Amino acid sequence: MARDLTALFDPASVAVVGASDDPAKYGHAVAAQALRAPGRRPVHLVNRRGGTVLGRPAAPSLSAIGEAVDLAVISVPAGGFEAAVDEALSCGARAIVAITAGFAETGAAGLARQQSIADRVREAGAVLVGPNCLGIADNTTELYLASDTFTPGGIALLSQSGNLALELQLRFAPHALGFSRFVSLGNQSDVTLVDLVEDCARHDGTSALAVYAEDFGDGRAFARAAATAGKPVVLLTAGRGRASARSAQSHTGALTTSADVVAAACRDAGVELVATPREMTVVLAALRSGGRGSGRRTAVFTDGGGHGVIAADAAESAGLDVPELGEKAQSRLRSVLWEQSAVGNPVDLAGMGEQDPRSYAEAVGSLLDADEVDAVLMTGYFGGYSASEGGLGGGGTALAEGEIRAARDIVLRRVERPKPLVVQSMYPQAPSCRILADAGVPVFSATEDAARALTALTVGEGPEPHGVHPLPAPAAPLEDPGYHGVRALLTAAGVPFPAAREITGEAELIAAAGEFDGPYVLKALHLLHKSDAGGVVLRLPDRAALLAAYREMHARLGAAAYSVEAMADLSDGVELIVGVNQDPRFGPVAMVGLGGVLTETLHDVAFSLAPVPAPRAERLLRGLRTAGLLAGVRGRPAVDMTAAAEVIALITEVAAAHPEIAELEINPLLVRPSGVLALDARAVLA
Template identity: 65%
Template sequence: MRDLSALFDPAAVAIIGASDDPAKWGHAVARQALRAGRRRPVHLINRRGGTVLGRPTARKLAEVGAPVDLVVVAVPEQYFEEAVDDALAQGARAIVGITAGFGETGADGRARQRAIADRVRAAGAALVGPNCLGLVDNTTEVYLASDAFTPGRVAFLSQSGNLALELGLRLTARGLGMSRFVSYGNQADVTLVDLLASCAGHDGTQAIAVYAEDFADGRAFAEAAAATSKPIVLLSAGRGAASARGAASHTGAMTSPADVVAAACRDAGIHQAATVRDLTVLLEALSGVHRATGRRTAVLTDGGGHGSIAADVAEAAGLTVPELSAPLQASLRGRLWGPSAVGNPVDLAGMGEQDPASYPAVVETLIAAPEVDAVLMTGYFGGYSVGGGALGRLELSAAEQLAVAAACGQTPVVVQSMYPESPSCRVLAAAGVPVFGAIEDAARALAAVTPAARTPSVAPLPPAAEPIADGGYFAVRGLLERAGVAFPEAREVWDEDGVRRAAGALAGPYALKAVGLLHKSDAGGVALRVSDAEELAVAFREMRARLGDMPYSVERMAVLDDGVELIAGVRRDPRFGPVLMVGLGGVYAEVLRDVAFALAPVDARRARELLEGLRTAALLHGVRDKSPVDLDAAARTVAALAGVAAAHPEIAEIEINPLLASPDGALALDARVIL
């Protein structure tokens, strides 16, 4: 892990470009930095000299006359390189580049940025930015951004300053705060991966939030995330309208940037947020100490409508709301009155109004039950304390009992209330029980602390194999066959004599393909179930007359009746590397879009998980009079394809479509590659 101690706990700080002008970034950063003036020296540098914020300044860093670990550069673009060189000459070990106008401006800017980063690395220093908004470490009193953030246990790594301000406000309102904030800008030197690794090893950080617009090395980000035990929540931009424009294969056309990011998150165990509010919900849940051991959720309410909606929303979030066992129902009945329902949802049916202590009594019973993994409380609780009076005091007492029960147990409890800011709900929140005003937020939070379907892992890329130069049909067949992929017997033909020789060598019926075309079916370049040599010759003459001279393939026709056609493909993403897609294939691939994604390579076990996660997976297990397909053979084929793609960085796209999965195995009926 890269040593970033000079960034987060420097012995002394200097700000080049410190200013008295409130409109300039050098003013805002200097003002914040001076808050920690008793902890470490803060030197202000202004080329005109004089004073800034009532403090004397130096005209150049060399005039400081004392060692400086960390230098913030907030000067116009034309002076930036000089300031960086001055910092390195004075022995600075870290630089924060606020100045913009480099890699984000085009090729010339990127070249200048690379040259600066090379000089920084050669000096053994670290550069955050340029084009960043600074950093904060509340645990070491490093305040080098324009705003202050409430101290807490969440580290936020972001390419947006305003989002950091919004998240800071939302966290503060939820009783949370930030351990660190870093705006990492253009990542010329210090990358998101470096910062993630640093925060993962930071004792003051419990959860890590990331806002990313450009991952740079997305693969390394996913690998670093999978390697840490601290929860990571990602909010990313560009997940919607952008698609794989110009993709030549079905796989490329069906794989969007959003699919790639989602696949990386699933593989690495990263929680994905859609908005800043969603990010806050997940961080609140993951900042708690309790984790569920399963997804079995007990819903508790004092109103049937709230309970029914909560159960629906919980199941939509991936939780289960099973009927409680007879012994547990009996135990609950012993604590409740006659009208109460105890099946799940557990409905107090008005008893909460008569006796608010029934809430903690039921929660204590539920969290002690081995069959309950989590409790979701929903509805009116909190409303009585708003009005005060005797009932309000009883509810406050019940909230205190409930808070103790939740803290002492190991089962997570999440609350949705119509009155989330009420005194009773504030008692719960202060004790670490998440309280939300919306049931969808409460269910989302609870789902976040349930165990993932699989252990996070991102398989490393294999060493690059000898590059291939031939992207033709028979070349890709050979490449995949050597990896263990099975194809029907085939012969390459160029003329009618070749067609007849192929018919004599292969058993019919036959398939004829114009393999010089990328999308054969769309162009009418495929003839199936050709019965004999004469019919095959006729089909060849007609096809060549329409499509012209090119290589054709005569193949033994596969038996399609007992199989399911799948698609398996890999597209190389510029940020995340090879990304595998599997789904229902053939003519339905782009119509139904029943697909799953993962970072390649994958093993056969992971490939099978992807296949069984399809919406149409029931087809693979046999429906009506059809037998189950050989899923293990299909999974091995998918894994072999992913392995080939991962080992050949020159492959932009590769796919098998269709991949025929049958009770007898898996057979690749067509394959294509884009180099």
């Protein structure tokens, strides 16, 4: 159930506990900000010495105010923090913003104190942001309880870094972006990132959410909240490159990093994942324009060959396609451009813009109108003619006026043909470029920024929506984590395996061989990398060969048990790997990719939160670098992708229903033209 944060963002009254005249103290900055809107609600300043603060009377305590306080900001030394919280609750506070540090970030004792305080706050029916935070602000309700002023706008920033908010403030300005809300997350002892995402999703004044988080807490809950927000969510996070601290006991564990998990959660939830504040700004500027399109076929349009090829490279590096235009589109372009213009893609005016600025609008209109074009990236000199200085034509010339008219015409044509359009210009602040930006066309000075912005406005082809699939109800815990116990678990769920028997001696081996025909496979059990250790022998043609292989392997390895299996036909299949890890923040995370003995060497894998529905599983497979092998190459037949996806869905559903399994892996999963067989399985209990 979503929490009511009304008292946090629109309180009836505010008190700043620890308000000070000393500019070196945080209570001074917060008090000064709180007093910016005294007419909106009562603002009380509290300083234990009383007197005046910032020229206003200061009460020596919350109780001395003599009336209820709806929200209390507490910025006092850690030793007095608990008493201040208790007094705030006794004075009726429904929300507390805890600036004070010295709790969970200091170790176990601090965490215990923090938890005790948070418990008291919740028992009182109140909410607490922090501790160890830098305050909050809500421009839509004139609530200013942070040390800095934030330009009003539609973006809610939820951040574990105060300095990041200041940098974004500077980066937002050229794009006319601003903030609806700012919340410093602090230690998230009570109000969590998930609570805030859910509340901002309901907030009419917020059009997009920007999140900087180092600690997600419940990462899966964050992904669910972002997926259902109904508004763009852009995430910047740190430490994604560190591998999991848990010792990996499978290929899946060895190949999975924190970066993979976060990226998978973002992709499933439809969150835009960025790596820098600059990229966050670029994506938010793009998303403000709306008009997201389907498909990545991009037309690059330029007024200079160099800009065109650079932009084409940047677009492809960003994941967009820049295909050659078909004859119909090229013919349409030839009808509006002059003879020397290039019309293949990139489309190059080749100097025509200097002669006739209307050609910009004509070319953009033709490209937006082409069925084979999903998006347009315009790059180069546009804007230079109308720039007040530095432009070729200079300000006030007929050329500049023509460029401005072209900009207005581009805006009209985009309205008629609503496809993503992004502009890179050497003069992004020129009048013609401002016309585009004011009309919602993102304009950037850097080519790579324009390409990244366009990827934020395009979505891949396919009907599958974003979303986090719910976890199944927990199943009875797995009692036998051995090879055959795991096979039995998966077989019961519908995952097909070849016939197999576990044996511990020659008599059992001979009996097992009599239950199904050869050729046979012999495996030594309880080895991580059986092939590397010589613990797997394939294609044993008959019982005599099987017995000989067993004697040699047992003499060398001395394993406690072995598995005798029917040999699958590998001639026309492709080996995949399917694994699921239990991540401490995001729960079960699935990995699929090219399998077999070269899994870790090739590292061609993709990730998703588990369980993975079959349509998403198929898209993961088709997105692999080696997906061409699945489609059939050099005379080999295509394999049954639908069957593979359905089995992946079964495997990940089983893993998600067994939280006691830290790692579950099927490698290889043999996919053939007419079906699927799991050839090996492994589970590691938590």
